[in-house]
Amino acid sequence: MAEPNTAAGASVPEVAPEDCELCEAARFTHWYHEDDVCWVADCEACDCPMVVWKQHGTAAPDVDVAHMMSQLTQAGCERFGEDGFAIDRVMRQIPWHFHAHARDRGWHQRRWSSQPSRYSGTVGGPRLLIETR
Ligand SMILES: [Zn+2]
Ligand SMILES: [Zn+2]
Numbered sequence: 001m002a003e004p005n006t007a008a009g010a011s012v013p014e015v016a017p018e019d020c021e022l023c024e025a026a027r028f029t030h031w032y033h034e035d036d037v038c039w040v041a042d043c044e045a046c047d048c049p050m051v052v053w054k055q056h057g058t059a060a061p062d063v064d065v066a067h068m069m070s071q072l073t074q075a076g077c078e079r080f081g082e083d084g085f086a087i088d089r090v091m092r093q094i095p096w097h098f099h100a101h102a103r104d105r106g107w108h109q110r111r112w113s114s115q116p117s118r119y120s121g122t123v124g125g126p127r128l129l130i131e132t133r
Pocket of ligand 2: 043044045046047048050101
């Protein structure tokens with residue numbers, strides 16, 4: 001991930017790497033939704049629902065942003081209940097690819113203890129958890 005930037009000394013990569021993990025969109029966790037614009041799945045890093053734009057860049061048009069926020073809100077409601085979460089649009093790890101999280105209040109503690117979900121085989125299918133050993 002953190003390649004030494006020998007070129008010009010920019011601290012944050014503006015250009016996406018070839019192996020961008022959001023483009024790869026591997027289905028390891030529960031997937032809530034997918035369409036031509038975006039997909040929504042549990043984030044592998046923090047176990048919160050995350051919407052990902054299917055294009056590179058962060059300047060998504062308003063209509064796409066509105067669409068993505070409504071899909072993310074729906075996933076958040078499904079998971080945490082209507083008042084149980086807040087939308088977080090800060091792109092900390094992957095600044096070149098638009099995405100946002102629906103975070104419940106306890107996510108910061110929960111991510112160390114909660115059982116991660118796994119892909120059920122169907123987008124929007126049942127939310128299954130990885131069985132503990
Ligand atoms: Zn990407
Ligand atoms: Zn995350």
